[in-house]
Amino acid sequence: MSNHTGDLTISQPPGCTENTVTNETPPAPIASTKGLNADLVFKGVTAAFAFSILVILALMALEMVKESLPTIKAFGWEFINSSDWNPVQDTFGALPYIWGSVVSSILALALATPLSVGTALFITEIAPRKFGGVVASLVELLAAIPSVIYGLWGVLVMAPWLQQTVQPFLIEHFGFLPFFQGAPYGVSMLAAVFILMIMVIPIITSITKEVLLAVPQSQREAAIALGATRWEMIRMAVLPYGRSGILGAVILGLGRAIGETMAVTMVIGNTPQISLSLLSPAYTMPSVIANEFAETTSKLHASALMEIGLILLAVTLVINVMARLLLWGMTRQAAGGAK
Amino acid sequence: MNPKVKIDKLNVHFGQTHAVKDVSIDVPENTVTAIIGPSGCGKSTMLRSLNRMHDLFPSARVTGKVLLDGGDIYDRKVDPVSIRRRVGMVFQKPNPFPAMSIYDNVVAGYKLNGRVKKSDADEIVETSLRRVALWDEVKDRLKNNSMELSGGQQQRLCIARTIAVQPEVILMDEPASALDPISTLKIEELIEELAEKYTIIIVTHNMQQAARVSDYTAFFYMGDLIEWGETKKLFTTPEKKQTEDYITGRFG
Amino acid sequence: MMNTVTLRNLKNSLITVSMVCATVAVLVPLGLIFFHIMKMGASSINLDFFIHIPKPTGETGGGMANGMVGSALLIALASTIGIPVGVFGALYLVEFGGSRASNAIRFAADVLAGVPSIITGMVAYTLLVVPMKGFSALAGAVALALIMVPIVLRTTEEQLKMVPGSLREASLALGVPLWRTCLKVTLRSATKGVMTGILLSIARVAGETAPLLFTALGNQFWSHKLTEPIAAMPLQIFNFAIAPYEDWHRLAWAGALVLVTVMFALSLTARYLGRSKQQS
Numbered sequence A: 001m002s003n004h005t006g007d008l009t010i011s012q013p014p015g016c017t018e019n020t021v022t023n024e025t026p027p028a029p030i031a032s033t034k035g036l037n038a039d040l041v042f043k044g045v046t047a048a049f050a051f052s053i054l055v056i057l058a059l060m061a062l063e064m065v066k067e068s069l070p071t072i073k074a075f076g077w078e079f080i081n082s083s084d085w086n087p088v089q090d091t092f093g094a095l096p097y098i099w100g101s102v103v104s105s106i107l108a109l110a111l112a113t114p115l116s117v118g119t120a121l122f123i124t125e126i127a128p129r130k131f132g133g134v135v136a137s138l139v140e141l142l143a144a145i146p147s148v149i150y151g152l153w154g155v156l157v158m159a160p161w162l163q164q165t166v167q168p169f170l171i172e173h174f175g176f177l178p179f180f181q182g183a184p185y186g187v188s189m190l191a192a193v194f195i196l197m198i199m200v201i202p203i204i205t206s207i208t209k210e211v212l213l214a215v216p217q218s219q220r221e222a223a224i225a226l227g228a229t230r231w232e233m234i235r236m237a238v239l240p241y242g243r244s245g246i247l248g249a250v251i252l253g254l255g256r257a258i259g260e261t262m263a264v265t266m267v268i269g270n271t272p273q274i275s276l277s278l279l280s281p282a283y284t285m286p287s288v289i290a291n292e293f294a295e296t297t298s299k300l301h302a303s304a305l306m307e308i309g310l311i312l313l314a315v316t317l318v319i320n321v322m323a324r325l326l327l328w329g330m331t332r333q334a335a336g337g338a339k
Numbered sequence B: 001m002n003p004k005v006k007i008d009k010l011n012v013h014f015g016q017t018h019a020v021k022d023v024s025i026d027v028p029e030n031t032v033t034a035i036i037g038p039s040g041c042g043k044s045t046m047l048r049s050l051n052r053m054h055d056l057f058p059s060a061r062v063t064g065k066v067l068l069d070g071g072d073i074y075d076r077k078v079d080p081v082s083i084r085r086r087v088g089m090v091f092q093k094p095n096p097f098p099a100m101s102i103y104d105n106v107v108a109g110y111k112l113n114g115r116v117k118k119s120d121a122d123e124i125v126e127t128s129l130r131r132v133a134l135w136d137e138v139k140d141r142l143k144n145n146s147m148e149l150s151g152g153q154q155q156r157l158c159i160a161r162t163i164a165v166q167p168e169v170i171l172m173d174e175p176a177s178a179l180d181p182i183s184t185l186k187i188e189e190l191i192e193e194l195a196e197k198y199t200i201i202i203v204t205h206n207m208q209q210a211a212r213v214s215d216y217t218a219f220f221y222m223g224d225l226i227e228w229g230e231t232k233k234l235f236t237t238p239e240k241k242q243t244e245d246y247i248t249g250r251f252g
Numbered sequence C: 001m002m003n004t005v006t007l008r009n010l011k012n013s014l015i016t017v018s019m020v021c022a023t024v025a026v027l028v029p030l031g032l033i034f035f036h037i038m039k040m041g042a043s044s045i046n047l048d049f050f051i052h053i054p055k056p057t058g059e060t061g062g063g064m065a066n067g068m069v070g071s072a073l074l075i076a077l078a079s080t081i082g083i084p085v086g087v088f089g090a091l092y093l094v095e096f097g098g099s100r101a102s103n104a105i106r107f108a109a110d111v112l113a114g115v116p117s118i119i120t121g122m123v124a125y126t127l128l129v130v131p132m133k134g135f136s137a138l139a140g141a142v143a144l145a146l147i148m149v150p151i152v153l154r155t156t157e158e159q160l161k162m163v164p165g166s167l168r169e170a171s172l173a174l175g176v177p178l179w180r181t182c183l184k185v186t187l188r189s190a191t192k193g194v195m196t197g198i199l200l201s202i203a204r205v206a207g208e209t210a211p212l213l214f215t216a217l218g219n220q221f222w223s224h225k226l227t228e229p230i231a232a233m234p235l236q237i238f239n240f241a242i243a244p245y246e247d248w249h250r251l252a253w254a255g256a257l258v259l260v261t262v263m264f265a266l267s268l269t270a271r272y273l274g275r276s277k278q279q280s
Helices: A007-011 A014-022 A027-075 A095-126 A129-144 A147-174 A189-213 A217-225 A230-259 A262-267 A285-295 A299-337 B043-048 B080-086 B102-107 B118-131 B135-141 B151-164 B181-194 B207-213 B231-236 B241-247 C002-044 C047-051 C065-095 C099-114 C117-132 C137-161 C165-173 C178-189 C191-206 C233-242 C246-279
Strands: B005-014 B017-027 B032-036 B060-068 B087-090 B169-173 B199-203 B216-221 B224-230
Touching: A027 A299, A027 C065, A027 C099, A027 C117, A027 C137, A027 C178, A095 A129, A095 A189, A095 A230, A095 A285, A095 A299, A095 C002, A129 A189, A129 C002, A129 C246, A147 A189, A147 A262, A147 C002, A147 C233, A147 C246, A189 A230, A189 A262, A189 A299, A189 C002, A217 A230, A217 B087, A217 B151, A230 A299, A230 C002, A230 C099, A230 C117, A262 A285, A262 C233, A285 A299, A285 C117, A299 C099, A299 C117, B005 B043, B017 B043, B017 B224, B032 B043, B032 B207, B043 B169, B043 B199, B080 B087, B080 C002, B087 B151, B102 B118, B102 B151, B118 B135, B118 B151, B151 B169, B151 B181, B181 B199, B181 B207, B207 B231, B216 B231, B216 B241, B224 B231, B224 B241, B231 B241, C002 C246, C047 C065, C047 C246, C065 C099, C065 C137, C065 C178, C065 C191, C065 C233, C099 C137, C117 C137, C137 C191, C165 C178, C178 C191, C191 C246, C233 C246
Parallel strands: B032 B199, B032 B216, B087 B169, B169 B199
Antiparallel strands: B005 B017, B005 B060, B216 B224
16 A cells, blocks of 8 residues: 555545545555556566576576486496496496596695685684785685686696696605606696695685684683683684584585586596596596587487586585585574574 | 782773773782772773783783782783683673583683593582582583573583683673573672682672672772772772762762 | 693694694795786787787787677676676565575575586586577577576675665655665665676676587687677687697787786776775
């Protein structure tokens, strides 16, 4: 009833208005229906846009499943269990790509996590506030650089450096280990691990920073008042309070690393092999899609790449949901603890 | 007798704000000293300078002396960590560590000094919890999360955690202001008992509470120490007009 | 007793130092990447870069003029598709959405934001490239729009939520219909915040490469038709970087410098808008 324009009633003398309202009920509803209609249309339009996101997501999953069906039918579980990827003979096994994705992401995360948490702790607990803010902004800049530029730097600057200095050093001193055997190619699993590490650090750092800022000051004071040093305060009060949030940040970083395409494609060497050596080239799931999808040789080839995409989608969905739940739990705890 | 804590011409600045102005108080051993005054009068700031909590905030500047058993805690050679071990603190809102069990909360500070034998830790937990009259309420669920306790229980847990490190002085910053009347009463009884063993300095905005629990009272107004002395005397025959106005409820 | 305190302080100092080291280790690659982009980019960039298209394989010189125009076109088109969906979707969440529907949409947006961009490209490929029988600028723009939507939606929603309810009620009480109130009052008072979100989403997609690989595909020449493959800067940087020619590497660095400059300009503007809004 608040929505009708009311021009009619206002322009009429008071007596008439009363008549309109009491005796001739129809006009008022018509006026308000008119306003309501426009509002209904507005609601409909915005709803259509809002719900289109659900449709897009559903369509995405549906298309991926539909297009993957040929290889799912042809190979079944063998698809993720076999290393034989031969588009010419139409046999497809995705194991080397899965291996490459898993190993590169996990190692990158193992390196990135301590560095990121350390940096976040430096920003929130150690540095003077202004300086911490500057470091945080710099780290956010790192997040804004596009993947292809990381790749450019990786392939033209980092890979040659690895090839000339780091890898020969590793071969000479640690060559007895299976992880550092073979020739120094530059482009390699090691290069992918490094570039992924650099790329996920800003994500983990900035989310961890937010998580740490959500730890109530009273927790820090409690530890300090017990005679804790700053590190003991962090270990006793800050990290336990933020642990689920930090875990969420790390998992979100994992999601980013697994789906990362361009930079990895440019530095990993794109060779489908399963090798323990970090010095040898490898391949990842997004990379094989990037390299082969535009030029598939057969229906089955396209389907195989689609199935890799489907696996990737499923994994990233699970990872993102997990991370959201953990971060959500953290914010709820912070809200509850403030009571 | 020498005072346990001697505050000598203490000043605290926060940036441009002069929060505590030239304050001197003597606190005798095993007594309860209450600090009263309207909110924003600098009483919490004063309290926090007695165990160097301000070190956490680089913007606070403390000058003057705080002598603990005759030694200045602001001496350059003194380590704030060892000072905070001797001078414990209980806060306005109960702040147990939510990720820890009741048991772990009690020994959290005690464990900092290195590895602790299980039997020693058990003993510390029991005596500390008994002293705060929480033992009977929680002895069957020591491994449960500390957050399932009520507010009053949480505050007593925090006091247990503080006395577990065997401090000499306990600072209390309005320890009962967030609690219901019954829990408040329990905390007040506890303060009296604790005074047999510890020196207690308590900030409170509640004058009745100060009158009930303390031996000495100091009245603060706008960062100045207006008057301090025996509680009985201060509440019955105050020397200053401002004190009288405040305790009779004419302002603040 | 004193000994353990010394030991604990030592441990504290050691760990503090290691945190400083971690921070340095994080910032060093950042510094190196900037250094190389500036150094290599500045020495490679010239007027030709902005006005010429790439030379054929093996010849030196040329530029990325078609890629810049192509990227601008793709972004403009993606914005036309993605921004209305994001902004109006956010209006729905704030004004009409029941809690269950809104939560589902929010959740879907968060999930969509986490989908690897290459998957977005694959989906755009099956939905547009296959039926249209060819790679096209339009497919590329749709793929980019899919990436923009969740970013715009979530930031816009945050901004709209901050508009005081009293402002809306004042407008409604004056008899202004709800739809006009939404557009003229709610949306307008959140303009700066919404612009911030839009700029950030543009900065994000301006550098996206993976979703364009099998949609816009790239083009060695000028193209302005939406139904044909089109050049884009990130694609050119990718192709030139992995090619074995020094001169193409030079172009890639120059392209990186331009791209990074544009993106930082966008994020700085977004930050400035966001900050000036906080102050008002």
